[in-house]
Amino acid sequence: MVRLEPRAEISPVMRWLTPPLAVILTIIAGAILFLAMGYDPARSLRAFFIAPLSSAYGLAELGVKATPLILIATGLAVGFRAGVWNIGAEGQLTLGALAGGYVGLLFWGQAGWFILPLMMIAGVLGGMAWAAIPAFLKAKFDVNEILVSLMLTYVGLLLLSALIYGPLRSPEGFGFPESRMFSPSAQLPNLIAGTRLHLGAVITGVIVLIVWFLMSRTLFGFQVTVIGQAPAAARFAGFSRSRMIWISLMMGGGLSGLAGLFEVTGPIGQIVPTISPGYGFTAIIVAFLGRLHPLGCVLAGLLVALSYLGGENAQITVGMPQAVTGVFQGMLLFFLLAADVLVRYRLRVGKPAPALIPTRGGR
Amino acid sequence: MDGTVALLAAVIVASTPLLFAAIGELVAERSGVLNLGVEGMMLAGAVTGFAVTLTTGSHLVGIGSAAVAGAAMALVFAVLTLSLMANQVATGLALTIFGVGLSALVGSSFVGTPLPRLPRLDIPGLSDLPVVGPLLFRHDVLVYGAVALTLAVAWFLAKTRGGMILRAVGENHEAAHGLGYNVIHIRYLAVLFGGLCAGLGGAFLSIAYTPMWIEQMTAGRGWIALALVVFAAWRPLRVLVGAYLFGGVTILQLHAQGLGLFAVPSQVMSMLPYIATIIVLVVISIGPWKARLQAPACLGRPFLPTN
Numbered sequence: 001m002v003r004l005e006p007r008a009e010i011s012p013v014m015r016w017l018t019p020p021l022a023v024i025l026t027i028i029a030g031a032i033l034f035l036a037m038g039y040d041p042a043r044s045l046r047a048f049f050i051a052p053l054s055s056a057y058g059l060a061e062l063g064v065k066a067t068p069l070i071l072i073a074t075g076l077a078v079g080f081r082a083g084v085w086n087i088g089a090e091g092q093l094t095l096g097a098l099a100g101g102y103v104g105l106l107f108w109g110q111a112g113w114f115i116l117p118l119m120m121i122a123g124v125l126g127g128m129a130w131a132a133i134p135a136f137l138k139a140k141f142d143v144n145e146i147l148v149s150l151m152l153t154y155v156g157l158l159l160l161s162a163l164i165y166g167p168l169r170s171p172e173g174f175g176f177p178e179s180r181m182f183s184p185s186a187q188l189p190n191l192i193a194g195t196r197l198h199l200g201a202v203i204t205g206v207i208v209l210i211v212w213f214l215m216s217r218t219l220f221g222f223q224v225t226v227i228g229q230a231p232a233a234a235r236f237a238g239f240s241r242s243r244m245i246w247i248s249l250m251m252g253g254g255l256s257g258l259a260g261l262f263e264v265t266g267p268i269g270q271i272v273p274t275i276s277p278g279y280g281f282t283a284i285i286v287a288f289l290g291r292l293h294p295l296g297c298v299l300a301g302l303l304v305a306l307s308y309l310g311g312e313n314a315q316i317t318v319g320m321p322q323a324v325t326g327v328f329q330g331m332l333l334f335f336l337l338a339a340d341v342l343v344r345y346r347l348r349v350g351k352p353a354p355a356l357i358p359t360r361g362g363r
Numbered sequence: 364m365d366g367t368v369a370l371l372a373a374v375i376v377a378s379t380p381l382l383f384a385a386i387g388e389l390v391a392e393r394s395g396v397l398n399l400g401v402e403g404m405m406l407a408g409a410v411t412g413f414a415v416t417l418t419t420g421s422h423l424v425g426i427g428s429a430a431v432a433g434a435a436m437a438l439v440f441a442v443l444t445l446s447l448m449a450n451q452v453a454t455g456l457a458l459t460i461f462g463v464g465l466s467a468l469v470g471s472s473f474v475g476t477p478l479p480r481l482p483r484l485d486i487p488g489l490s491d492l493p494v495v496g497p498l499l500f501r502h503d504v505l506v507y508g509a510v511a512l513t514l515a516v517a518w519f520l521a522k523t524r525g526g527m528i529l530r531a532v533g534e535n536h537e538a539a540h541g542l543g544y545n546v547i548h549i550r551y552l553a554v555l556f557g558g559l560c561a562g563l564g565g566a567f568l569s570i571a572y573t574p575m576w577i578e579q580m581t582a583g584r585g586w587i588a589l590a591l592v593v594f595a596a597w598r599p600l601r602v603l604v605g606a607y608l609f610g611g612v613t614i615l616q617l618h619a620q621g622l623g624l625f626a627v628p629s630q631v632m633s634m635l636p637y638i639a640t641i642i643v644l645v646v647i648s649i650g651p652w653k654a655r656l657q658a659p660a661c662l663g664r665p666f667l668p669t670n
Contacts, residue, residue: 004667085452141648147590147646151637154583162630284456321471326464333457337449
């Protein structure tokens, strides 16, 4: 009989070993899934995980897909550490894309160095405004932020649809639900010619470093961790809970909004009815896989971005439905959460040893 | 008059998937487990119900399979949170992400395939009554089932020994453990029941409400069901009231769109159920309502039996 025995302290080794373990388990489960679906597992796994990375274009696309995931996950991770569950990043991304994109369309046909920075500011503010609603309701009335931020995601996606079929629709677009293409001054410059990798990737890298510094070297980062892990101690120390709610949601919302703006002004180039293939939800997986650590989120973001590329490639080369991507992402988080038992517990086989210290609860 | 009755009957129909999902989640939460994966379990039920009904030609087999599929999803959640002590919030989110992906994968070959609608089951004698007949007794078996299930849960929780034990586990798991009840086993059963109900709610959508498979056809109903449980202050009969309220908003919104009552884009009307959910959550969190919001004391808290 296998039992769990709580560790006195969480195991730092296990904490960083369980993500690779979860990845390996996901690949094994994926092979079984492919077999069950009637595909050759070796060929499918190759198409999914190796083929997309075997060209320079593929590597650049990995960066394109990883950028929004890393950016959003870095913001969400701060909130998750503090116990604030913002799961409405997809809606905040949409509002950021709308707000920033709108500014871009205002300057349509014009040139100027100031246009892109202005769009970025508007994108961040758009995401923040959407996140401010759950922040206000949570801080003021203790309304569940999970449900509010999620409901607002549906509202945000409907708002995008209403605007793109209405006022934002391009006058020259033959009635298609798309905005005008942004002018060159309103588009993120590409880093490498012939690819879609854009300046947003560099900005994301800088933001990750800033957040890493904030979290590991400042009192703020320490407060976040204490509030999340020991709320009572945090209250005793006078750390403000409502301030933490606001900061968490503003970081998550602002960075999600920026990610949305990067999408429309980078790889897409205009506002369209579907801006993101669920980056806002997938970033939750990235945040956990990256151990809620900014640098961990980078590694996790690159890995999870591969699941999008792999899904697209497997659809083209093996004819597999693209929905496999979502299944892989879900399995990855399941295996990670399951493997995380090893971080806080030891597995013991056999009967419990006689306790030297009286156990809590007793018999 | 006939129009009003038809409208109210439509409200009852629209509330059915919410009622299934919410009453199942209520039982899980009363045992102390917060499962945020309702949306994922509903989708698993919806796609399974559709696929099995299509291949076997039997609605009943389809409904049964959907319940099993919902429960199977719940089992994954239960193993992770109850046996492996994983965080309930994170695992629930994972269950929804997984359910969205898995249902899209399974359903990819069914998109656009029509299915005969679950037939109406008129109650002999009662369905011919004026007003009450068309309102209450000319529905399909799942509509009756959702109401019956809600009443049964209300009775089980309030009047039976099993219900009392379940509530005890949710309120104070250490005391329940001390009295010799197996907290983990009871929670497993409650979570599985929740999954089974969510699966039925999903099946209602794909074989009765709009008899076809569309990716993510639950459209957030699993999340609205979670809000409903809070709104109902964890009382089964109030879930019934809440579900009708939300069914009402849905139908109102559809009719306003159909009649072109307001000069706004249809998308704005479609926002109503989600905005109504937020408003309801705010209203119950302020003022005189707040004191009555008594969540089960052990909700979301993990339990590791010490010997």
